[in-house]
Amino acid sequence: MNALDVSRNFDSVGNDQLSGTNEHAITIDLLAIRSALFRSRFWVAGIVLMAALAGVVVTLLMTPIFSAASSVQIDQAATKITGTEDSDASAAIQDADRFLQTQVGILHSRSLSQMVARDLGFYNNDELLQAFDVTIDAEGLSSAVARDRKVDAVDSILMNNFYVDLPIESRIATLTFESPDPLVSARVANSFAESFIQNNLQRKVDTSAYAREFLSRQLAEARERLAASEAASNSYSEGARILATGPGVDGAAAPTLTAQSLTQINTDLNMATARRITAANEWNAIASVPAMSIPQVNQNPAVQSLVQQLATAQSELEARRARYLPGHPQVIEAQAQFDALRSNVQSLGEQIRRGLRAPYDSSVAAERDLRQRLDSIKEDQIRDQRNSVQLGILERGSQTNRTQYEALLARLNSLNAEAGAPSNNISLVDRADVPDRPIKPSLILNVALSILIGCVLAVLFVLLREQIFGRVRSPDDVERLLALPLLGITPETSETELMADLRDPKSEIAEAYAAIRAVLAISFTGGLPKCLTFTSASAGEGKSVSCMALALATARTGKRVVVLDADMRRPRQHSLFEVDNVRGLSDLLSSNASISETIQSMVAPNLDLITTGPKPPNPAELLAADQLNPLLAKLGENYDHIFIDAPPILGLADAVELANVSDRTILLVRSGENPPARIRSSIQRINLAQSQIAGVILSRFDAKKAGYGADYGYEYNYR
Numbered sequence: 001m002n003a004l005d006v007s008r009n010f011d012s013v014g015n016d017q018l019s020g021t022n023e024h025a026i027t028i029d030l031l032a033i034r035s036a037l038f039r040s041r042f043w044v045a046g047i048v049l050m051a052a053l054a055g056v057v058v059t060l061l062m063t064p065i066f067s068a069a070s071s072v073q074i075d076q077a078a079t080k081i082t083g084t085e086d087s088d089a090s091a092a093i094q095d096a097d098r099f100l101q102t103q104v105g106i107l108h109s110r111s112l113s114q115m116v117a118r119d120l121g122f123y124n125n126d127e128l129l130q131a132f133d134v135t136i137d138a139e140g141l142s143s144a145v146a147r148d149r150k151v152d153a154v155d156s157i158l159m160n161n162f163y164v165d166l167p168i169e170s171r172i173a174t175l176t177f178e179s180p181d182p183l184v185s186a187r188v189a190n191s192f193a194e195s196f197i198q199n200n201l202q203r204k205v206d207t208s209a210y211a212r213e214f215l216s217r218q219l220a221e222a223r224e225r226l227a228a229s230e231a232a233s234n235s236y237s238e239g240a241r242i243l244a245t246g247p248g249v250d251g252a253a254a255p256t257l258t259a260q261s262l263t264q265i266n267t268d269l270n271m272a273t274a275r276r277i278t279a280a281n282e283w284n285a286i287a288s289v290p291a292m293s294i295p296q297v298n299q300n301p302a303v304q305s306l307v308q309q310l311a312t313a314q315s316e317l318e319a320r321r322a323r324y325l326p327g328h329p330q331v332i333e334a335q336a337q338f339d340a341l342r343s344n345v346q347s348l349g350e351q352i353r354r355g356l357r358a359p360y361d362s363s364v365a366a367e368r369d370l371r372q373r374l375d376s377i378k379e380d381q382i383r384d385q386r387n388s389v390q391l392g393i394l395e396r397g398s399q400t401n402r403t404q405y406e407a408l409l410a411r412l413n414s415l416n417a418e419a420g421a422p423s424n425n426i427s428l429v430d431r432a433d434v435p436d437r438p439i440k441p442s443l444i445l446n447v448a449l450s451i452l453i454g455c456v457l458a459v460l461f462v463l464l465r466e467q468i469f470g471r472v473r474s475p476d477d478v479e480r481l482l483a484l485p486l487l488g489i490t491p492e493t494s495e496t497e498l499m500a501d502l503r504d505p506k507s508e509i510a511e512a513y514a515a516i517r518a519v520l521a522i523s524f525t526g527g528l529p530k531c532l533t534f535t536s537a538s539a540g541e542g543k544s545v546s547c548m549a550l551a552l553a554t555a556r557t558g559k560r561v562v563v564l565d566a567d568m569r570r571p572r573q574h575s576l577f578e579v580d581n582v583r584g585l586s587d588l589l590s591s592n593a594s595i596s597e598t599i600q601s602m603v604a605p606n607l608d609l610i611t612t613g614p615k616p617p618n619p620a621e622l623l624a625a626d627q628l629n630p631l632l633a634k635l636g637e638n639y640d641h642i643f644i645d646a647p648p649i650l651g652l653a654d655a656v657e658l659a660n661v662s663d664r665t666i667l668l669v670r671s672g673e674n675p676p677a678r679i680r681s682s683i684q685r686i687n688l689a690q691s692q693i694a695g696v697i698l699s700r701f702d703a704k705k706a707g708y709g710a711d712y713g714y715e716y717n718y719r
Contacts, residue, residue: 035474036462043465044458051454052447059446063133064438068185069176070193071429074103074166100171103426104164107175107196113158114151115195120187122154123147128188131181132157162192172429182435189432200426215411222405229398236394262377269370276363313338472679473672478696481676482683487666487695488516490542490549492702499576502549503604505556513549516697517557520550528554528641529663529694531632535646535655537682541670542699544572547645555606559640562599562608566658567647568619571612577603584613588631589622595634608639620653628661649682656689664694671701 037044076099106112122128129136134153138146158177165174175196177188317334324331472478478486490512493501501507505514521528534547547563555561565573566585574581579600587593588610595610603609616622635642646658659665665686669679686693 036465037459040458040462040465043461044455047458047461048451048454051450051457055447055450056443058450059441059443062441063180065178065180065440066182066185066435066437067176067178067439068182068189068432068435069174069430070189070432071172071174072193072196073427073429074100074171074173075425075427077425100166104166104173106199107164107173107192108159108162110155110159112192112195112199113155113162115199116158116188116191117151117154119191119195122158123151128154128157128179128184131179131184132161133180158188162188175432177432178439186432186434193428193431197424197426197428201424204424215408219405219408222401222408226398226401226405229394229401233394233398258377262374265370265374265377269367269374272363272367272370276360276367279360279363309341313341471672472669472674472676472698474701475698477676478669478698482669482679482696484667484683484693485695487519487697488512489671489698489701490516490546492700498545499578502545502552509549510553513546514553514556517550517553520694523694524664528559530636530640531642531644531662531664532694533644533646533655533658533662533665533691534668535659535665535682535686536648536668536670537650537674537679538648539570541648541668541673542697543648543668544576544645546666546668546697546699547643548573548576551607551641551643552604554641554643555604558606560606560608560638561641561643562610562635562639563603564610564635564642564644565612566623566644566654568612568615568622568654569647569652573609573645574611577609579603579609579611581611581613584611586613586616586619586622588613589627590616595631619647620657623654623657628657632661649685650678656685659686659691660689662691665691666694667696668699669696670699 076096117123117128120128129150134157136146136150136153138149141149161178163176163178165176166172175189175192177185177192179185179188313334317331317338320328320330320334472481475486475489478484491508493509498509501509502513504510517528520532532550534543534550536543544565544567551561551563563573563577564585565571568586571581571584574584577600583593583598585598588595588598593613598610598613600609600611632642642662644658644662646655649655667679667683667686683693
């Protein structure tokens with residue numbers, strides 16, 4: 001970052017600059033955090049080292065813990081041994097997670113822990129309590145109370161040190177127990193697996209025994225109800241003279257002979273009606289058509305033979321008419337033969353058409369007969385229907401009782417078969433081995449955690465230290481903490497090389513001030529302000545050097561510049577320019593000398609200097625505005641720019657008076673020197689004087705020392 005990166009519009013900087021931090025105050029500045037850690041690196045290293053040592057000590061003092069693990073497979077449905085076992089209600093795929101979590105809950109139950117304790121005899125010996133270094137104070141207690149306390153202690157140890165791991169994509173649960181004794185860990189882990197399997201099997205057996213007893217009672221009651229319902233159904237059927245032709249279907253009443261006959265006759269009637277309609281349609285289609293136009297007539301072989309003979313006779317008749325007169329015997333004979341054949345053809349056609357009506361007449365007769373039979377059987381069916389209502393009720397009740405009885409009997413037989421060969425959906429996969437090394441404390445893990453905690457504490461320490469001992473160190477701090485534009489930064493330079501570097505236009509510090517001058521020139525509408533005051537919050541921040549350096553940089557552009565040293569308490573410009581300080585500003589303001597007598601011309605090309613002169617008894621009164629304004633007006637007639645080296649702001653009124661009479665004030669802030677609050681107080685004093693601050697110059701900035709590495713710096717390799 002250099003001075004040319006600064007915003008150009010500084011005229012908007014007003015008296016509201018210190019009303020609060022700017023909008024970037026809440027942004028996490030990683031660079032600032034890194035620099036803060038670098039500045040406190042020795043503190044950070046010490047805190048982290050102490051935390052690591054504490055982790056080592058704590059690890060050495062901790063009791064070793066041994067872990068042993070067994071594993072079991074949990075299936076939703078057990079293997080069917082007899083083939084008649086019912087599926088578990090929890091075996092649905094959508095209920096798998098709930099089933100597995102239920103099994104995990106059973107593993108963590110107190111009842112299972114008590115089974116383990118009884119299996120290993122922990123209620124009768126002190127093996128488990130001694131392993132965990134637990135002592136039961138039974139003094140003054142009855143034996144029953146003391147035993148209850150021991151039972152509670154054993155249960156608590158087993159439950160608090162037992163862990164179940166059941167991966168989401170697996171049905172194999174790992175059962176782990178941790179204790180200071182490796183043998184106890186292995187025994188308890190194996191006992192938990194075996195007790196879990198035995199507990200699951202026992203619950204199935206208990207459930208089966210209760211179910212068999214319950215079903216036996218229900219089966220006896222169902223047998224009695226079935227016998228009573230079947231007797232009632234048979235008695236009613238005999239009294240109503242209802243003859244069933246077969247069993248009922250799906251609980252319906254059995255079909256009767258009358259109903260079956262009615263159904264058959266009705267079916268036959270429907271078929272006869274269909275045949276009659278078909279025959280009627282066929283007869284109506286040919287009833288009014290000439291016989292010889294009916295296809296069945298034309299296709300008859302006899303008709304076809306007569307038609308052929310008729311054609312021959314007609315040909316013979318026409319031949320004789322062509323040869324003989326109409327009354328000739330040959331013509332009369334041929335005509336008679338032709339008329340006879342034609343009459344035969346018409347007669348045969350009528351006979352065939354009458355024969356086509358026979359199917360229609362027979363279908364009408366058949367339909368009439370079936371309808372009469374249907375009417376006669378309807379009365380019998382109506383009577384049977386009235387009687388079948390009650391019979392159907394009785395038969396449905398009987399069928400219901402029979403279904404219940406058969407289901408109960410099948411279930412009881414199945415349970416009896418299962419009781420002899422109980423199945424288990426829990427199986428042992430691996431037994432626990434005696435561990436040969438402890439799982440905790442882990443020296444590496446504890447030291448890593450200690451280092452992590454140490455890092456957190458170190459960061460908190462650094463943040464607290466930065467809050468308490470915070471300083472304005474970087475260019476970002478200027479805009480973030482002071483809410484003022486940054487004119488530029490100047491690098492750290494040794495005092496012995498300072499003057500030589502300032503007079504060398506190609507040195508780093510000279511280039512820095514040249515960039516600052518350029519920023520000032522382009523930041524204001526009228527260019528570089530006529531009169532500039534240089535001040536700082538406290539002494540030693542580089543205001544005098546900056547005033548001189550900017551004066552030299554401006555003079556190099558061809559502008560006539562005069563430097564006015566107004567720091568009468570600690571004047572420095574005369575020593576920087578290596579001139580005497582016999583007469584100066586104090587003589588001018590007290591009217592003891594004129595401008596021509598006090599000014600030291602051409603201390604540098606285009607640059608003149610007015611030193612402070614003799615130290616007055618009260619510099620603040622001497623620097624009052626009514627005395628400075630005429631002097632500045634006269635100097636402004638002969639010079640393009642006036643640079644005033646003012647005293648520090650805090651504790652003195654001189655800088656406020658000088659800021660009030662100048663066009664703009666430039667505030668010098670030495671990197672890492674003052675806290676933000678001190679600098680803000682200085683800015684407030686300048687604002688109270690109704691003077692506008694042009695910006696801030698961050699002086700003597702050392703990026704590496706401030707903890708910013710190569711993120712800030714100057715490179716002037718191009719010459």
